[in-house]
Every structure is written in C-alpha cells, then in structure tokens.
Amino acid sequence: AAEEPPALKAAAGPQKEQLRKLVAAAVKEGELSYWDVVLQPKTASIAIEAFRKHYGLPASFKVNYSLARSADLVTRVNQELQADRVTMDVVAIALLPFAHEKVKGGHIMRYDSPQYAAYRGVFEKGLGKEGYFAFNGAYLFVPMWDSSKLKFKGTSWKDLIGAVPEGRMSMGDAGNSVTYLATYMGLKTVLGVDYFKKVATMKPTFLVRSEQIANQIVTGQDQFAFSGMPTRAYQFNQRGAKLQFLLPKEGVVLLPQAIFILAKAPHPSAAKLWIDFILSEAGQKILVENEALISGRAGFVSPIPDYAPPIEKLNVIKIDWEKITADDQNKAKAEWLSIFKP
Amino acid sequence: MKAGRGSGSLSGALAPAPTSGLGAKPWARNLLAPQILIPGIAVLVGVALVASPFLATVVRSALAGAEGALAPSLRNFTTLFQDERFYSALGITAVTGLAATLLSCFFGLTLAWIVARTDTPGRSWFDTLNLVPFFLSPFVGAVSWTYLAAPHAGLLNNAISRYLAGPGDLLNIFSIGGVIWVLALFYTPYVYLFVIGPMRRMDPALEDAARVHGAGFLLTVRHVTAPLMLPALFSGALVVFVTSAGLFDVPLALASPRAIPTIPTTVYSLVQYPSDYGRAATIGVLVMAITVFFALAQRAYLSRRSYATVTGKGYRPRTVQLGRWRYATLALELFYVLSGVVLPMIALIFVSLSSLWTGWPAFAYMTLGNFDQVLFHHDLARRALVNSLIVAVLGATIGVLLGTLQSYYLQRGRSRLRTIMDSVLSLPLGIPGIILGLGFLILLIRTPLYATLWIILIAYIARFLPLATRGISAMLLAIGGDLEESARANGASWAQTVRVIVLPLIKPALVAAWLMLFVIFIRELGATILLYGQGTETISVAMVILGEQNFGQVAALAVVQTLMLVAAFMLFRLTRSSILES
Amino acid sequence: MKSDNASGRDGTHTFVEVTALRKNFDGTLALQGVSFGVARGTTVSLLGPSGCGKTTVLRSIAGLETPDAGRVRISDTVVFDSDGGINLAPEVRQVGMVFQSYAVWPHMTVAENVGFPLKIRRVPAAEIESRIADVLALVGLEGLGARPATNLSGGQQQRVALARAIIHEPRLVLFDEPLSNLDAKLRDQMRTELKLLQNRLGFTAIYVTHDQEEALALSDNVVVMNHGLVEGMAAPRELFARPTTPFVANFLGFDNMFEGTVAWIGDAGTGDSSPSVSGGAGIPIGVTVGEDVTLRCFWRDGAQLARGAPVILAFRSERVTLGSPGGKDEPGSNRYEGSVEACVYLGTCQDYLIEAGSMRVRAVGPGDSTFGRGERVAFSIRPEDCCVFSGGQSLGLKGLTEE
Amino acid sequence: MKSDNASGRDGTHTFVEVTALRKNFDGTLALQGVSFGVARGTTVSLLGPSGCGKTTVLRSIAGLETPDAGRVRISDTVVFDSDGGINLAPEVRQVGMVFQSYAVWPHMTVAENVGFPLKIRRVPAAEIESRIADVLALVGLEGLGARPATNLSGGQQQRVALARAIIHEPRLVLFDEPLSNLDAKLRDQMRTELKLLQNRLGFTAIYVTHDQEEALALSDNVVVMNHGLVEGMAAPRELFARPTTPFVANFLGFDNMFEGTVAWIGDAGTGDSSPSVSGGAGIPIGVTVGEDVTLRCFWRDGAQLARGAPVILAFRSERVTLGSPGGKDEPGSNRYEGSVEACVYLGTCQDYLIEAGSMRVRAVGPGDSTFGRGERVAFSIRPEDCCVFSGGQSLGLKGLTEE
Numbered sequence A: 001a002a003e004e005p006p007a008l009k010a011a012a013g014p015q016k017e018q019l020r021k022l023v024a025a026a027v028k029e030g031e032l033s034y035w036d037v038v039l040q041p042k043t044a045s046i047a048i049e050a051f052r053k054h055y056g057l058p059a060s061f062k063v064n065y066s067l068a069r070s071a072d073l074v075t076r077v078n079q080e081l082q083a084d085r086v087t088m089d090v091v092a093i094a095l096l097p098f099a100h101e102k103v104k105g106g107h108i109m110r111y112d113s114p115q116y117a118a119y120r121g122v123f124e125k126g127l128g129k130e131g132y133f134a135f136n137g138a139y140l141f142v143p144m145w146d147s148s149k150l151k152f153k154g155t156s157w158k159d160l161i162g163a164v165p166e167g168r169m170s171m172g173d174a175g176n177s178v179t180y181l182a183t184y185m186g187l188k189t190v191l192g193v194d195y196f197k198k199v200a201t202m203k204p205t206f207l208v209r210s211e212q213i214a215n216q217i218v219t220g221q222d223q224f225a226f227s228g229m230p231t232r233a234y235q236f237n238q239r240g241a242k243l244q245f246l247l248p249k250e251g252v253v254l255l256p257q258a259i260f261i262l263a264k265a266p267h268p269s270a271a272k273l274w275i276d277f278i279l280s281e282a283g284q285k286i287l288v289e290n291e292a293l294i295s296g297r298a299g300f301v302s303p304i305p306d307y308a309p310p311i312e313k314l315n316v317i318k319i320d321w322e323k324i325t326a327d328d329q330n331k332a333k334a335e336w337l338s339i340f341k342p
Numbered sequence B: 001m002k003a004g005r006g007s008g009s010l011s012g013a014l015a016p017a018p019t020s021g022l023g024a025k026p027w028a029r030n031l032l033a034p035q036i037l038i039p040g041i042a043v044l045v046g047v048a049l050v051a052s053p054f055l056a057t058v059v060r061s062a063l064a065g066a067e068g069a070l071a072p073s074l075r076n077f078t079t080l081f082q083d084e085r086f087y088s089a090l091g092i093t094a095v096t097g098l099a100a101t102l103l104s105c106f107f108g109l110t111l112a113w114i115v116a117r118t119d120t121p122g123r124s125w126f127d128t129l130n131l132v133p134f135f136l137s138p139f140v141g142a143v144s145w146t147y148l149a150a151p152h153a154g155l156l157n158n159a160i161s162r163y164l165a166g167p168g169d170l171l172n173i174f175s176i177g178g179v180i181w182v183l184a185l186f187y188t189p190y191v192y193l194f195v196i197g198p199m200r201r202m203d204p205a206l207e208d209a210a211r212v213h214g215a216g217f218l219l220t221v222r223h224v225t226a227p228l229m230l231p232a233l234f235s236g237a238l239v240v241f242v243t244s245a246g247l248f249d250v251p252l253a254l255a256s257p258r259a260i261p262t263i264p265t266t267v268y269s270l271v272q273y274p275s276d277y278g279r280a281a282t283i284g285v286l287v288m289a290i291t292v293f294f295a296l297a298q299r300a301y302l303s304r305r306s307y308a309t310v311t312g313k314g315y316r317p318r319t320v321q322l323g324r325w326r327y328a329t330l331a332l333e334l335f336y337v338l339s340g341v342v343l344p345m346i347a348l349i350f351v352s353l354s355s356l357w358t359g360w361p362a363f364a365y366m367t368l369g370n371f372d373q374v375l376f377h378h379d380l381a382r383r384a385l386v387n388s389l390i391v392a393v394l395g396a397t398i399g400v401l402l403g404t405l406q407s408y409y410l411q412r413g414r415s416r417l418r419t420i421m422d423s424v425l426s427l428p429l430g431i432p433g434i435i436l437g438l439g440f441l442i443l444l445i446r447t448p449l450y451a452t453l454w455i456i457l458i459a460y461i462a463r464f465l466p467l468a469t470r471g472i473s474a475m476l477l478a479i480g481g482d483l484e485e486s487a488r489a490n491g492a493s494w495a496q497t498v499r500v501i502v503l504p505l506i507k508p509a510l511v512a513a514w515l516m517l518f519v520i521f522i523r524e525l526g527a528t529i530l531l532y533g534q535g536t537e538t539i540s541v542a543m544v545i546l547g548e549q550n551f552g553q554v555a556a557l558a559v560v561q562t563l564m565l566v567a568a569f570m571l572f573r574l575t576r577s578s579i580l581e582s
Numbered sequence C, D: 001m002k003s004d005n006a007s008g009r010d011g012t013h014t015f016v017e018v019t020a021l022r023k024n025f026d027g028t029l030a031l032q033g034v035s036f037g038v039a040r041g042t043t044v045s046l047l048g049p050s051g052c053g054k055t056t057v058l059r060s061i062a063g064l065e066t067p068d069a070g071r072v073r074i075s076d077t078v079v080f081d082s083d084g085g086i087n088l089a090p091e092v093r094q095v096g097m098v099f100q101s102y103a104v105w106p107h108m109t110v111a112e113n114v115g116f117p118l119k120i121r122r123v124p125a126a127e128i129e130s131r132i133a134d135v136l137a138l139v140g141l142e143g144l145g146a147r148p149a150t151n152l153s154g155g156q157q158q159r160v161a162l163a164r165a166i167i168h169e170p171r172l173v174l175f176d177e178p179l180s181n182l183d184a185k186l187r188d189q190m191r192t193e194l195k196l197l198q199n200r201l202g203f204t205a206i207y208v209t210h211d212q213e214e215a216l217a218l219s220d221n222v223v224v225m226n227h228g229l230v231e232g233m234a235a236p237r238e239l240f241a242r243p244t245t246p247f248v249a250n251f252l253g254f255d256n257m258f259e260g261t262v263a264w265i266g267d268a269g270t271g272d273s274s275p276s277v278s279g280g281a282g283i284p285i286g287v288t289v290g291e292d293v294t295l296r297c298f299w300r301d302g303a304q305l306a307r308g309a310p311v312i313l314a315f316r317s318e319r320v321t322l323g324s325p326g327g328k329d330e331p332g333s334n335r336y337e338g339s340v341e342a343c344v345y346l347g348t349c350q351d352y353l354i355e356a357g358s359m360r361v362r363a364v365g366p367g368d369s370t371f372g373r374g375e376r377v378a379f380s381i382r383p384e385d386c387c388v389f390s391g392g393q394s395l396g397l398k399g400l401t402e403e
C-alpha cells in the first residue's frame, strides 16, 4: 500500500510487524461481531468508520454491531457457551461479576492489548482484569433534577431525604435491572440499609429506563431522580432541557463496561484490533463525545468534563467485583425488594 | 318385520361382485387419503411446535441450581409456593386479568352489537375504527396513555389543571386501574373480532321474542343477546385473559413504577440478570396449566348447551331501530374510539413531533427530526422494518396455511384425538413469550437456524398459531359440511373441493386470521428478544433499542408502524369479498 | 278485560284495529296502506304469497317495526299513531307472539323459555313454577321443562314458543307462520291443537300464513294480502267458495285458470243452445277458452259484461269429474275428452294432468282410479264450480304465476 | 350405459344393490342391517320418521359415510364392501346428489354451481356453457345463470341443486328430502317437475323422504324404514292399501289406530250375526275396541289367530263415512254414533274428531258438511277399509307415537 494506515504509521519495530500480520488476518476473517449494551447505533457507526480507517480495512470488512439489554445479552452468551456455538467476538457489558465469572470459566480469551498500558489504574482499582478485560467506558447513577423547576442545593445523598413530596421522586428499579442493583450494593456499603429505608418512605416510583427517568423530570411528573444518568442529562440538555445532577460527597458507584473477546470467537484477529481501537485515545474520544461515558484511560482529557468528568475526579466507592457472586446479587435483590416493594 | 324380509325380491339373489379394491388394508389406505394425511401433518407440525417449548419449559421448571450445575428438583415449585410476593402478584394479576377481560368483553360485545345490529350512525366507519387499537398494540397504548394520564404530567391531567383548575393528578395511569384500563382498551378488538361474526349471523327473532314478551331493551341484552354470544365471547375472553396475563410490558410500564407486583413482571424480573430461569419456567408451567384449565372449562361449559343460532328459514338479518338511543350508542362508540385511538394517537404524534417532551406541546420543541432519523438515517430501524415485514408476511402466510389445515382436522376430522388436540394446540397461548423464546433458543441454538430470521419465524408461528386456528375453526364450524360433501358427490376430489369450495367460503376468516397474525408478528417482542441476531432485528427490537435513548423516535416509529398496519388493513377491507357478510 | 269499554268508545266492536299502515324499506313498498280489524276473541288470518308484507304487518302490531304511517289500536290503547306521534315499546303492548323460526332461546331450558315472560314481570318464583307446569301441560309438554330447548324436535319447539306466547295471558297473540317448518303430519296435528287451545283460553289471535288450508282451518276471518295491499277479506267459507279476485282464487287453490272471452250471455247462447240451470244468483254465460272449447258458467259479479269481453275462468282440480271417454254428453255439464299427460299417485287420490286441445287441465281422481299415461279420458266441470273474473284483473294473476 | 351388462353378470336386474349395511355412531345404531335393491331406471323411496337412518343409507351409497359393515354395488362396480376392504371415494362413484339443505355454494353464480361437475371433469368450456344452458332450461331457470346463487328463492335454489345433480348425466341420482324445505304449493309443483324430468332422462333414483305423499307420488318402490331397519318394501299402491305392520300403517296415514281384542273369527260371530261379505282374500273377524264397540273386519295375514288375541285395528280418516244419526244400521257396515268434539274447515274437506264411547275417531267429511261442535253424528267404516295387525307388533307403534 502506498499510503500506510494511521495505526501502522504510528507503530514501529517488531510491534509494527505483528500489527501488520494481525491486520492481514483480520482482513481474511472479513468481519467482526460486536455486542454492547450502551452504544447507540449512531455512535457505533462513527466508531466503526473510524476503526476501518485506522487500520486501513477494506470497505467489504463488516463490523456487525448489536445493542442488547444486559440480561438478554447474558442469556445469549451463556446459551452460546453452553451449546459450544459461539457467534460473538467482542462483548461489552456493564456486569463485572459476570465478566469475572467467565474468566474463571475459561471462556474469555487472554489478550494483552498494547492499550492496557494506559489502563493500569483501572486494573488496580479492580475495575478490570489485566490480560482479559478493561472497560471502554463507565457510567453512573446520581441524583438529578430539572433546574428550571427545582432549586436544589444539596451535596450529599442524605440531602435527598425530604427534598420533594412523597411520590415525586423516581428511582432505578433494582428488581428489574442489574445496574441499579449494583449501584444499590455499592451505596449500601457507605450509606447503610437504614438510609434506603428512609428513601423508601418517600414513596419513589420505580423505573428501568434512564431515558424515562430523565423524561419524567422534564415533564414535571417527578421532581427528582434518585438514579439519574449524566449521559441523559447531556443528551437532554443538548435538546434544550435544563437537567442538573450532583456527584454526592459520599461517593458514587462506577459501572464500567467490561469489554472482552470470547475464547472461541470466530474472528479473533479482528476482535483484537477492535479492542485495541476502542481503548485507544481516538476510540475513547468517540465514545465520550457521543455517549458521555467516563473513560478509564490514563491521561485522557474529557471533551465534556461537566457530564463525563475525568475518572480521577470521582469519589468511586470501592467494590470488589471479583468476589461478588450471583448469589450475593440475588440476596441484595431480595433485600432491595423487601425494602422498596414489600 | 326384520331387515331380512325388507330386502325384498329385487336383491334376493346375490352374485359375487367383481372386486375392484386396491388390496391394501383399509386403515392404511384411510391414513394415506389426502384429506387425512395433509391436515394430519399440519397437526403433527403444530404438536411439534407446541411440544418443544412446552417440554423446554416443563423440563426447565424441574431443574434447579446454579447455571451450568442444574439438577432435577422440585425446588422451584416449593420455593415459589412459599413466596408471599408470588401470591400477591398472583392475586393482582387475577384481578387485573379478570377485570380487563370483563371490561373488554363488555366493550367488544357492545361495540360488535352496535356495529352489526343497530342503526347507529356511522357504524361502517366504526367497524374499522374499533379495530385500530389492535394495531396500536397494548404496549404502545400503555406508553401513549402515560403521556395522557401520568399524574402532574399527562396531557389530560395538564388540561384539567390548566383549563378546569382541577388537581394535576386527577388521573393516575400508574395504578391497577390504569393497567386494567389500558389492557381493556387494547384487548377489546380481540373480543370484537371473535364476536362480530356470530353477532351478524344471529337470528334477530330471538331478541324480538324477548321484547314482545315483556323484556325491555336492557333485559333483552342481559337475558338473550349476551348469553347467546357466550361461545364466541368465551373464546375471546380466554384469549384476552391468557394473553393479557402473560403480557409483561403493560404492567411493567404502569404497575411496576408503583411497586405493584404482577405475574408477568415477576417473570420479567426473573429473567433479568441475575436470572432465575427455573422459577420463571415454573410460573410458565402454572400459567399453561391455567390455560388448559380454562380451555377445558370453556369446552365443558359450552358442551352442555347448544348455541346454534342460525336458523335457515325465515331468517333475515335485521337492524334494531334504536330511536333516540342511537345517540347513546354513538356516544359509547365515540368514547371508545377516542380512548383507544384518537387520544393515544394524538399523544404519540405530539411526542413524535417533539425534540423534547415536556408534558405539553411546545412550539419551541417541534421537529420532524424523529421521523427523519427513523425513516432515513437509522440503519437499524430500516433494517427492522424490512425484517418485520418479511417475518410477518411469511409467518402469517404459513400460519394461516397450518391454521386452516388444523382447523380442518379439528372440525371435519373423525379422529377421537380431536378434543385433546384442540386443548394441546392452544397450549402456547399460555406460555410467556420470553419463556417460549428461551425454549426455542435452547432447542435450536445448535442448528443452522440460530441467529436467522427462521428461528424468529418458527417461534412466532408456534406462539400464535392457536389464534389463527381458533378463528378459522369458528368459521369452518359455521359452514355446513354438506357444501363440501355435495362437491365430493358431484365428482370433485378432496383437493379440488378444498380449493374450489372450502377456501373461497372461509376466505373472510382466512383474511382475518392472516391480518391478526401479520399485526401480531409486526409488533411481537417477548419471543424475539432472545432470538434476534445481528441483522435480524425486528421493529419491536428496534423500539426497545431506541427506547433506551430517545422516546421521540420510538413514538415516531410507533406512528409509522401504526400507519403501515392500518393501511394494510384498509387494503384488505377494500379487496375483501363481501359474499358471506350479506 | 280492559277492552270492555273499547267498543263503547269507538263505536266499533273491533279489538284490534289496523288503519292505513304504510311502510317503505329503502325503496321496497312493503305496506301500501293496510287496514283491517279483529273482533275480540276471534282469529284473523293474514294470507298471501311470500314477500307480500304479512310479517311486516304483524311486526308493526307487535311494535317490532315502526311503520311510516298509519295507526294501530289494541283494545282501548292506541299503540301506534304516526300522526299523534305515539309508538309504544313492544314490551308494554302486552301481546304474545309465536315467531316463524320459533325463536326459542337455545341457551335456556324449556321451562326457562316458557317462564321468561313471567320472570320479566317479576312474578314470584313459586307462582312461575306452577304456571309453567300448567301451560306445559296445556301444550302437551308435561315433564319436559328441564330439557335444553334445542334438544326438542321441531314440533315440540313450536309448542314451547306457543307456551311462551300465552303464559302471561296476553290479550292478543300473534302467530307468524308458526307451522311452516313442520312436516305435513305434525302440521295437521298442531293445527288441531292450536284451535282447541284458543277455544279454551279465548284470546284474540292474528295469524300469518301462506298456506290456505291453515288459514281456512284456523280463522274466523281471512285477510288476503298481495304486494302490501289487502286483496280481500271474508270468512273462510265465503272466501273459499267465491273468491273476489283471480289472485285470491289462485291463492285459494283454483289451480285451473284460463284466459278466455265471453261467448254468450244469458240463456240464449249463440252456438251452444244449452238450457238454463239454476246456478245460485248468477247469470249463465259461456266462456271460450283456447280456440274451440266453450264452458258454461255463471257470472255473479253485478258488473256489466259484454260479449267478447276478456275474462278469466277458474276452477279447482278437485271439482273436475273424471270418467271413461265416449259416454253421453249431459247437457250443461261442460264435458270434454282429453288424454292423460301425467298422473301422480298420492294414496288417497291421484293428480292428473289432462291435455284437451289447447287446454291443459289439472284434475284429481280417486286413489284407485286407473287412467294411465297417454290414455283417453273424459272430464267434466259443473258450471257452479267455475269462477269467472273480468279480464282487466289479469294483472294480479300475472304477478302471482311469475313467482 | 355401463350398466348394460350388469344384469347379465349378476343374474339380477338390480342396478343398485345395498346389502346388510350397518353403522354405529358412538353408540347410536343408525343402521342395523339395511338391504334393498333398485332396478335400473326406477325410483325407490326411503320413507321413515326422522332419525331412522335414511340419510345415513343415502350417504353410504354416495360414499360420504363409511358403514361399519355391508356392501354397496352400483351397476357392475362394488363401491363398498367391508369384507373386501373396498371403499371407493365419492368422486369416482359417479352419482348425482341433491342435498336436503340444497348445499348450493353461496360463493358461486347459478351457472358456476350447475357447471361444477363438468368443470371438475375437464369438459371443454364451450360445451360446459351449452350444457348449462340446456339443463337450466330443463329445470326452468333459463336466464338466471349469472345470478349469485344466494339471491334465489328457496324453490329456485332447489332447482339449482337438481340441475347440478343431473348435468353430468349420472347413472344414479340420490335425493335427500329435496322438497322438505318448500311450502306446500311449491312442493306440489316441484314434485310434478321431478317426475317429468326423470321420465325424460331415465336415470335411476333413490329418494329419501319422510312425507308419504311424496314417496307414493314419485317412486316405483317404497322402502319403509324405522330405527335403522327396513320395515317393509313394496310398490306404492300395495303399500298404501295393505301396510304390513302397524308402524307402516301409521306412517302411511292410517290415523285411526286402536288396540283391541279378537271377538270372533270366521262367519260365525258370537254376539254379532252379520252375514259374510266378500272382502278380498281375508277371513272376516270381529275386533272389540274399548269396552263395547266391536268392528267387523278382515284378517288377511296367513297366521293363526285365536279369539281374545290382542290385535291392532287401523283405518284412515278419509275412509270414514259420516251421516246423520238415527239412520238405519246397514248390516256389516260398522256403523256407530258419536258427538263431534272438534271440527276443522279445510276448504275442500273438513276434519272431524268424533267421540263415540271410549273411541276417539278422526274422520274427514266433505267441505260443505255442516256438523257443528257437540252435535251427534253417525259414522261408518267399511270392513274392507280396516287393517288388522296381531298385537305383538304394537312395539313399533309405540316407538312411533312417542315422537
């Protein structure tokens, strides 16, 4: 090729040779299957286009992208593994316990991405696993309100209690969504169960979709959201809303999207390239700009620090994801249900 | 005198007749006859389609333990029966299901009566309008109604507080009442579809007789009209009860936010990660048991009495002259169409035209951007439209074909297995969509069908075939067997008879069944969500995906979907032959 | 009964009075002004071909149909009056009705069906029960009360409909071809039972039928209808003996009908010098049918008749006497010869179709007569048995034979 | 026709032969061994009350029902034989069939309905068209070909069914109560037309009916069925004059039936010393009915009869002669007096119900007879008109009257 693609240009030495081989293999594989629970199709298209350019892949190379709900994706992965008929290459899911479980089961391909160098901090904080997965972006659920309708000056989770009348606050439904459940489990460690009992007296309404949570603040149905998602605030405010959120001083639960390659992925080379790209500076920029996700990449400068603050600025509540089992989660779910849906 | 003497002189001396038989055993030849063989195969296909998800569900319910370490056990059942939350969910589901069924029976029956039997103005229009909620689907209906009647935010509530100085939370759709209301509104067309045919065929003299003998209008309806519609009403009610009890998205949207537990949302919760498929399947088994119970109860009840209402001679369809009551019926019709069609559509259109929905249409946020995105920019949405159309057209066609053959077997067959088959074939109605999807996933993941449109198609047909079979059966039942027999006697083979006589005669039912399947397939979600693959997303999957980001686009897609379905429906109405209607 | 003062007020003795009923169904003139009256305790039959409006009249009386114009009075209550804007609901008109299709409710037992009018009137349950038992006994359905109504044979269902119509002792019972769905044997039987029942209970009845035997057997007065109009009204015997129009004649079994012309009037015939025969109150005339045959008959209509005028001649097949050919020609007996074209054995009698020149005559012979197909036969018709109508009325006949 | 050599090969002249057909519907013995034959070109009627199995026989012949046992031969083809395992499909049996319900296809025009059998047989379109026109003319439906079949009146639909059944010139036409849905007038008319048609086309016909007049009028032989069995088979006149069982008698219009005992046998009666009257080939006997009345009649059955034996006495109401009371008692004439209990005017005749001691006699008088209700009347029955059956057979009668 007369013009070297950017990726090869940037590389040098034996690395360059390795990369060249990898690209050639990927071209031979011809396609890639990528499943995610967050990326909107529009964002995915931008990323895919950039990915092709970055490695100089031909237009015939197809990246099949699918968006799924976490629970459905878990089922799908499990079923494919059980049937030993893997069709997925790369999976990104905000369920660290699940990812750890699959590593233990030997279902995740070991791959030391060159990009992992920029993710040391992530691995140290227990938000990824070296050699298996880092995260391509993280999100969180925090108190949110419509600043044109409500003047709220609190700084702590505790300031929420009594801030609005009964029945006018929404909350993520941990009975139906594992990410809200994880948030609950994390917050509980710093706020205690009694705090949630107080929250329950506010008679919150329980919603699953972060879109709906945001929308119900905008329409005035709810005055406050317990589990607002900054990503939504970003998107709604772009359309003219006045959503505001708070990063409480007690800390937040960060929900990183583990991104990994399945051990029996049909297109391993393309998968490796995809991981490399998504975790790179360029890839991260696309995700943060479009989805307001929080990047874990060291030294990454957020283009929208108001909505996607740098990870170092966050008071992340420490959770040992690796130790959490399905059983723990079931117990937490039952506990949450008994508090909020007796 | 005995037969011997009766045989008379003419047939006295019998000479052996030439044998022209084929020599095969009679039973073998019977089985090979096309009229036995072809419907038989369709029934076997149906049974296979039922058996796989059924067995998958039953087997899964009897397995307990962690994923990957499952062991046969009855633990799922014992823990379920010890769970108090399950009982309250069961109670609430029973209440909402029954209330919604009763209400939709009331609406369906009354509206069918108004359209078929009265001189209410505009009834031919209402005949179409009454079916539109069917296209909106309960889920879209639920979402639309949240825009209408959410406390402090719904259009209706806002209108009340703005113009009538009322409280902003007069209407609360997030309640048991809201669930019942939405289910009733959007399941009414099912009852309507089941009842309208018999209503048109009923001998009006039965009602006249009640009037003459002293019963006023309402008493006549109570004592004569309504009871006579029982078989059709029961069929409709069964479908409504079972499917509404298994529908998770409406209670999820309306009951879950207020922590009101129901069975379908419980199942939905159970299949969310960390999931408990064993318990979900256990509930599925119980729901199937209830389905079978109701089907058998219905059969037992109906078999005790005759409901033949078509009397050949002296019968002339007559419309009731309502006089001033016309305005009452018109008002009821308008009320239904307003609640089921106009208001939800208005809400949807407002939302779809807003870049940001603030609970009241605001000029500043008006945009066509949502439609632009959905129609022209979203690969996913467009791919989903194509996939859904393919699946719906193909699925509805195959479904009607199988349904026709099955009903032929159920109505015309001589087999003793008929009654059992009738119940067996209606089993899938009771399997929650997601459980059925899981069943097929487990079953077909190792085959090349996995991640193709075929697997979706198979699941759809398996789940909704009973609806087609029921509808076509009812029509076949109403058509005397003698029309076929006279064709046979006049020299037509079985295949010719079916082609020339049976199919043209049941065409209205075929069209109705096709339409019903088409519509359901276009909007089905539960069974799809685990089965779609990359490139095989359907409209509903697209809606879910879009719903994670922008509800304006969902509303736009819903409007597009509804317009598409209504257009298809109008096309059918126009081309439909009206021979049997008269 | 309420009606006691009706006659006094109206100056008539009619219990039901139907006046100038008109009804138009999207262009079909179902009723074009129908009037008649029914005396208390009597039965009037509405007789006419299919589609002539009989059912519409009955339904208008019951209140199931709203006529465009006219008046209906039952006893001393005007139940419908287009001018006065009166239109009582069916349930307050207090009539009983037996429907052509029975309209027995299939989802109820026999007892439930029969007891319905009482239940609706909130009669105490115990009384209902005993009255059901009484009325079931009356119609000969003792002990069948608990049966599902559809498990009955046609005749039994008809009785259920009847029992239902009379259990609340209505002042007026309407019958819409109640026997038309039964086979001949059962029909005969039910006819007799109906008659006995009415004698016993004494209700007033209006009875719709298109079967002349039924009308004659059951009623005190027969109203013959055609195309939404009343063609004639008379007591059965009168109607049967002297139909007033060719339409009525044809409908009442004058199955031989010929168009002809008057050949001679009075005793002095031209070609035929037959002596006068005392034939009731009519003038003897000769009517030429076809090319050659002239029949002697009587002109009873008061109207003027000219020689050569077109007339219609009608007689019944049962009044034709058959004999062997070649016998003597009795004077004035209208005796002719012809050949048997068809012959149908009916047990008690035989139907013959005889061709005599341009005439085709239907005749009935005894069951044991033995004229075969193609055989020559003599037949005669008594002049008294012939009816003659002036030819201008042939229109009605045309409308009828078309059917 | 194919059947020409049938007689030669079989040694019989039957064209259709039904042998020992049995059929059981979930416990209902619809046919318990039915056998009969039909000669070529003739009509056999199956006559019997509702539910006796007539339709089942017909359907078995057409191949629409599979009997449990028995044999059916049409011409020289065995179309069904339970032993031989033969069961030809309906479409290859080459019969025509007219259904009780007409079974006219509502989605086709008249012409499409009628042309169906030809279309199925791939007859060229041009020929189909001309044959449709021919056959429509034959049944009197010229010009109605293009009409939707449901726009016709009942009588016209019936003719469509008929035209459809004969257009392909089948060797055998089966009729299942084709006239039962028509009103009396139309029924008479269609009966005649059917007969003429068969004469013209010469097909063999099996005709199911429960109307005795129809059976007698249309057929060369009548098979009377009851409860899945053949009760009797004979030519109409024979059957009508001398029914072989009380069941057949009742079914054929012997509407006076009494249980009685033999009072005397032979000329030497005990109480009654009436002289011998030559009554065909029978022995004169006396039968006591009720407490006191003894009727003179003839015993025609060859079987032995003892005095005091229970018998059933039957005669027709038309054979009862009415007269004024107090006239002379002609010897041997069975003359009695009674009072008129009910009387129904039927135009040509009148039905009387007469009570005489313990007997209730139905009688038919002429239309102009004038006995009123309650009046004394004399009636007589000729001994030749009485039928006597030995009492053991009363079972059949019982089954019948129950209905």
Ligand SMILES: Nc1ncnc2c1ncn2[C@@H]1O[C@H](COP(=O)(O)OP(=O)(O)OP(=O)(O)O)[C@@H](O)[C@H]1O
Binding pocket: B318, C025, C026, C028, C029, C030, C048, C049, C050, C051, C052, C053, C054, C055, C056, C057, C210
């Ligand atoms: N509801 C209706 N709509 C339109 N036309 C009607 C209606 N009811 C009756 N007619 C027409 O009015 C005329 C009289 O009908 P009606 O039923 O009174 O006749 P009928 O004498 O009772 O006939 P039948 O002996 O067949 O019962 C017929 O031409 C009929 O077609």
Ligand SMILES: Nc1ncnc2c1ncn2[C@@H]1O[C@H](COP(=O)(O)OP(=O)(O)OP(=O)(O)O)[C@@H](O)[C@H]1O
Binding pocket: D025, D026, D028, D029, D030, D048, D049, D050, D051, D052, D053, D054, D055, D056, D057, D210
């Ligand atoms: N398909 C069937 N299933 C069960 N029983 C049947 C069936 N067909 C006929 N029967 C029974 O068999 C007996 C004979 O019936 P069939 O129809 O032959 O009577 P039929 O003489 O034609 O009576 P009808 O004059 O009422 O038409 C009846 O008792 C009937 O109930």
Ligand SMILES: [Mg+2]
Binding pocket: C054, C055, C056, C100, C176
């Ligand atoms: Mg009528």
Ligand SMILES: [Mg+2]
Binding pocket: D054, D055, D056, D100, D176
């Ligand atoms: Mg029959």
